[in-house]
Amino acid sequence: MTSLPGSPLAAQMDRIDRARTARRERYTLRDERITLSHGSGGKASRNLIEGLIAPLIGNDALNVRDDCAVLDGSVLRLAFTTDAYVVSPLFFPGGDIGSLAVHGTINDLATAGARPLGLSLSFILEEGLETDVLRRIAASIRAAADAAGAPIVTGDTKVVHRGKADGMFITTSGVGRIPEGVSLSGAHVRPGDRVLLSGSIGEHGIAVMLAREALELEADIRTDSAPLHDLAAAVLAAAPATRCLKDPTRGGVATSLNEIAQQADVGIALDDGLIPVRQEVRAACEILGLDPLHIANEGKLIAIVPHEASQAALAAMRAHPFGRDAAIVGEVVEGPEDMVVVRTSAGGARVLDMLVGDPLPRIC
Amino acid sequence: MTSLPGSPLAAQMDRIDRARTARRERYTLRDERITLSHGSGGKASRNLIEGLIAPLIGNDALNVRDDCAVLDGSVLRLAFTTDAYVVSPLFFPGGDIGSLAVHGTINDLATAGARPLGLSLSFILEEGLETDVLRRIAASIRAAADAAGAPIVTGDTKVVHRGKADGMFITTSGVGRIPEGVSLSGAHVRPGDRVLLSGSIGEHGIAVMLAREALELEADIRTDSAPLHDLAAAVLAAAPATRCLKDPTRGGVATSLNEIAQQADVGIALDDGLIPVRQEVRAACEILGLDPLHIANEGKLIAIVPHEASQAALAAMRAHPFGRDAAIVGEVVEGPEDMVVVRTSAGGARVLDMLVGDPLPRIC
Numbered sequence: 001m002t003s004l005p006g007s008p009l010a011a012q013m014d015r016i017d018r019a020r021t022a023r024r025e026r027y028t029l030r031d032e033r034i035t036l037s038h039g040s041g042g043k044a045s046r047n048l049i050e051g052l053i054a055p056l057i058g059n060d061a062l063n064v065r066d067d068c069a070v071l072d073g074s075v076l077r078l079a080f081t082t083d084a085y086v087v088s089p090l091f092f093p094g095g096d097i098g099s100l101a102v103h104g105t106i107n108d109l110a111t112a113g114a115r116p117l118g119l120s121l122s123f124i125l126e127e128g129l130e131t132d133v134l135r136r137i138a139a140s141i142r143a144a145a146d147a148a149g150a151p152i153v154t155g156d157t158k159v160v161h162r163g164k165a166d167g168m169f170i171t172t173s174g175v176g177r178i179p180e181g182v183s184l185s186g187a188h189v190r191p192g193d194r195v196l197l198s199g200s201i202g203e204h205g206i207a208v209m210l211a212r213e214a215l216e217l218e219a220d221i222r223t224d225s226a227p228l229h230d231l232a233a234a235v236l237a238a239a240p241a242t243r244c245l246k247d248p249t250r251g252g253v254a255t256s257l258n259e260i261a262q263q264a265d266v267g268i269a270l271d272d273g274l275i276p277v278r279q280e281v282r283a284a285c286e287i288l289g290l291d292p293l294h295i296a297n298e299g300k301l302i303a304i305v306p307h308e309a310s311q312a313a314l315a316a317m318r319a320h321p322f323g324r325d326a327a328i329v330g331e332v333v334e335g336p337e338d339m340v341v342v343r344t345s346a347g348g349a350r351v352l353d354m355l356v357g358d359p360l361p362r363i364c
Numbered sequence: 365m366t367s368l369p370g371s372p373l374a375a376q377m378d379r380i381d382r383a384r385t386a387r388r389e390r391y392t393l394r395d396e397r398i399t400l401s402h403g404s405g406g407k408a409s410r411n412l413i414e415g416l417i418a419p420l421i422g423n424d425a426l427n428v429r430d431d432c433a434v435l436d437g438s439v440l441r442l443a444f445t446t447d448a449y450v451v452s453p454l455f456f457p458g459g460d461i462g463s464l465a466v467h468g469t470i471n472d473l474a475t476a477g478a479r480p481l482g483l484s485l486s487f488i489l490e491e492g493l494e495t496d497v498l499r500r501i502a503a504s505i506r507a508a509a510d511a512a513g514a515p516i517v518t519g520d521t522k523v524v525h526r527g528k529a530d531g532m533f534i535t536t537s538g539v540g541r542i543p544e545g546v547s548l549s550g551a552h553v554r555p556g557d558r559v560l561l562s563g564s565i566g567e568h569g570i571a572v573m574l575a576r577e578a579l580e581l582e583a584d585i586r587t588d589s590a591p592l593h594d595l596a597a598a599v600l601a602a603a604p605a606t607r608c609l610k611d612p613t614r615g616g617v618a619t620s621l622n623e624i625a626q627q628a629d630v631g632i633a634l635d636d637g638l639i640p641v642r643q644e645v646r647a648a649c650e651i652l653g654l655d656p657l658h659i660a661n662e663g664k665l666i667a668i669v670p671h672e673a674s675q676a677a678l679a680a681m682r683a684h685p686f687g688r689d690a691a692i693v694g695e696v697v698e699g700p701e702d703m704v705v706v707r708t709s710a711g712g713a714r715v716l717d718m719l720v721g722d723p724l725p726r727i728c
Contacts, residue, residue, distance in 0.1 A: 082484035120446035171535035
């Protein structure tokens with residue numbers, strides 16, 4: 001994206017920058033102690049990050065607030081990302097902390113349009129962890145990395161005293177190569193763009209919660225955890241003008257779209273009836289009083305593309321095994337700015353906000 | 365390093381490869397539960413890594429067992445590394461978990477001859493952590509990153525329930541660019557090479573231990589935690605034929621040199637009287653029954669260089685603020701293979717082995 005000083009685009013970017021700075025300055029952290037909601041990915045997380053971590057650590061690369069940094073290696077552009085995994089329990093229907101960590105890092109790279117060159121793997125183990133649990137997780141990591149063609153190239157293992165961790169935490173980082181000409185960011189989104197979702201939502205969060213809590217709910221819900229780099233590449237090939245890709249994990253689709261609306265200083269309107277939700281997930285959410293739009297996914301991709309490219313992007317998604325149930329679920333609008341609205345089939349509308357905390361902590 | 369099939373060098377590399385494979389196959393993990401010694405960096409760690417993690421996750425890049433992976437980005441070579449930091453307490457004389465994490469990752473990149481392009485930062489926070497503690501750590505991270513010219517470009521923050529972590533764990537990863545022509549590895553070491561050490565040893569481990577334990581010891585010992593990429597660059601400029609660089613952290617100089625001896629299938633002989641140890645550290649080690657060679661350092665560099673380049677490398681180290689007390693402390697010998705021996709001034713010799721566990725757990 002080229003922008004000349006004085007051009008309408010440059011003026012727009014300036015306005016977005018100023019709005020972004022002003023918005024960040026509104027975040028403050030008044031809490032004296034860390035609470036679970038600070039790890040939720042929602043508003044409390046934003047307060048922690050914008051009110052404490054970013055002012056201390058921020059720089060131009062970090063300040064873009066995409067899920068993946070772009071490093072300029074002079075002759076090629078690199079994507080670089082990291083995530084800690086603290087999911088409880090370690091095993092859940094359809095996956096475990098190991099495959100989840102591999103998929104999550106691949107997916108953050110995919111949001112920059114990058115394919116993984118290599119992943120790093122850092123274990124923090126609790127004294128007393130059954131070795132066999134570690135063995136099963138390591139095998140799962142290997143299988144997930146092999147299946148995705150994403151080698152684990154470096155690692156570290158630490159152990160802490162019994163009672164000082166919760167079995168196992170994993171941090172994975174990833175480095176990927178960004179193809180020439182690809183430049184994706186939430187900040188590129190424009191009014192008129194369409195919002196695509198690669199499939200049904202809420203499965204990961206609900207699957208982990210059902211595995212954790214001794215609930216009376218009997219439902220066959222498995223995590224959707226999957227590597228999305230191929231799906232992302234297919235979308236970019238079909239719709240090179242794609243503005244941004246995002247994997248709606250912690251905080252769900254609601255949080256991801258609110259972040260994009262704030263990055264680009266636009267509004268986003270979703271159509272309730274178009275959002276794919278499996279019947280079992282909808283039923284579980286109703287019983288638990290949760291909105292599927294706030295539940296984490298680990299194998300879904302949001303793509304925001306110009307209107308004229310949206311059918312091509314949708315067809316590319318549907319042609320991929322991980323995108324069979326893809327749908328165009330909404331559009332980007334001028335305003336209200338920095339806000340996501342859900343339009344109901346009855347003609348009403350409700351504001352879809354980020355939550356302060358997470359209804360389901362430690363699902364990733 | 366070029367090696368033609370059939371050349372003496374190729375035959376030597378083949379022999380090393382076979383020996384390495386045979387040696388790895390000897391490691392087994394019989395323990396049913398993780399113990400603190402599995403995180404020590406010593407033999408128990410090797411059993412865990414070679415007996416469980418590597419067989420499941422290993423690949424050509426990981427199998428080299430350097431502290432830092434080399435990624436081939438086609439047109440440039442990248443260094444990529446990760447480390448988890450679980451040090452207790454979070455603050456200790458001369459540093460804290462934040463500056464330690466930044467320095468540690470920069471130093472792992474430096475062992476590949478790379479300068480950092482960017483670092484990632486992943487926090488795992490315990491519910492109830494005082495926000496002010498996080499604020500101080502974040503400020504320390506920023507200061508360390510700025511001072512080293514190593515920007516934090518991406519990050520993640522998770523929170524776990526009270527009692528499920530120990531205040532804070534940090535995982536940092538780093539990506540660096542390796543200058544053309546630089547190829548460092550423990551596997552490159554040859555008999556006749558000299559072993560250089562950039563300064564006095566044992567300060568980090570003893571400083572953390574004194575901060576942790578309510579000991580009667582009154583000693584002014586501060587961590588040596590420091591970023592070593594400039595020092596590494598100075599050594600490589602003065603001695604381009606340098607075989608390998610290593611930062612002797614967990615398990616100390618003893619563990620690092622044993623790892624190199626095993627990587628290259630050679631022996632290493634140290635001269636006891638040449639190893640710089642500060643008087644306070646020596647005294648503390650005597651009281652505690654510890655060998656300074658087993659204690660972790662976070663600001664020291666081991667360089668193994670051809671004999672003819674050793675004086676140039678030493679002069680370059682001594683000209684740098686972090687290498688003022690550098691010394692040539694030993695040499696690489698034909699045998700006994702895979703072993704480190706310390707020659708005493710009285711003419712004796714003792715085997716310097718890796719420990720099974722760590723006398724000082726959680727010092728990084």
